[in-house]
Amino acid sequence: MYAVIETGGKQYRVEYGKELHVELLDATPGSEVTFDRVLLVRTDDATQVGAPIVSGAKVTALVVGQERGVKTISFKYRPKARSRIMKGHRQELHLVRISEISFGGVSAKAAAEKIEGARAAEAAANAKVAAERAKSDAALAAKLNVAPAESEAPKAAAKKPASTTAASAAAKPAAKPAAAKPAAKKPAAKKPATKKSDAE
Incomplete structure (x- = not known):
């Protein structure tokens, strides 16, 4: 629901809760003002255009x-x-904030509160569904965590003999005495070459 108002020689399209700047009014901050010159009102069902103003329509602002x-x-x-x-x-x-648009028994404030209530109820329902889903997921995760632990116990018991055989196989070579390596033969010393005599 919205309306078109005239103030200060200008026209403004306003909705409930909207803030806008208007020409200086004869009012103080914190007070309420009423705009009687409403040129158009649009509701969920119909649109009412004034000639020049809509009779019975009123816009209130803070x-x-x-x-x-x-x-x-x-x-x-x-x-x-x-x-x-x-x-x-x-x-x-x-600076004014639109606090009410009323025409023909229809109130923009009541409609906005109804919409907000519906949104709050929907959000609460979604939160409840999410909490239930999280609870079921946690239960399923706990169940899946217990099942692998039970199945891993026989596997660990079956793996123990293999580890013992591997340990015994590793111990056998260590028990054998290390064979003594033969000492490396030293090369024979070379004889010095004899010098030929001068007579020869």
Whole structure:
């Protein structure tokens, strides 16, 4: 549900809970203001267009605070007169939050609360389903962890004889005395060559 309102010479499309800046109002921060000039109202069923305003429609907003808009630069130039004038302006604005849109017995606040309640109920249901699923997964994981432990016990018992035979086989070579290696033969010393006599 939304509406189109007119204030400060401008038109705004508003919804419940939306915040917007409007021209400065005769109100203080924290107070509530009512916009009577409602040009259009859209509900879930139909659209009502005013001529120029929708009778019976009302938009209520909470004044959040007072702010200043973006600075606007005004530059005036006169050719051949050496005249250049630059001015700046920041418009005073009110920040408002839409708290209610009512038309023909339909309330935007009630509709929003109904939607929020449905979402909360759906979230609670999803959380419950997730908790049950996590519980069942934990039980299944615990069951699967116990089964392998029971099946691994016979395997460990069967592997023990093999380990004993391997140990005995490794001990047999160690029991044999190491054979003495023959001493390496030393090479024979070379005889010095005899020098020939001068007579020869």
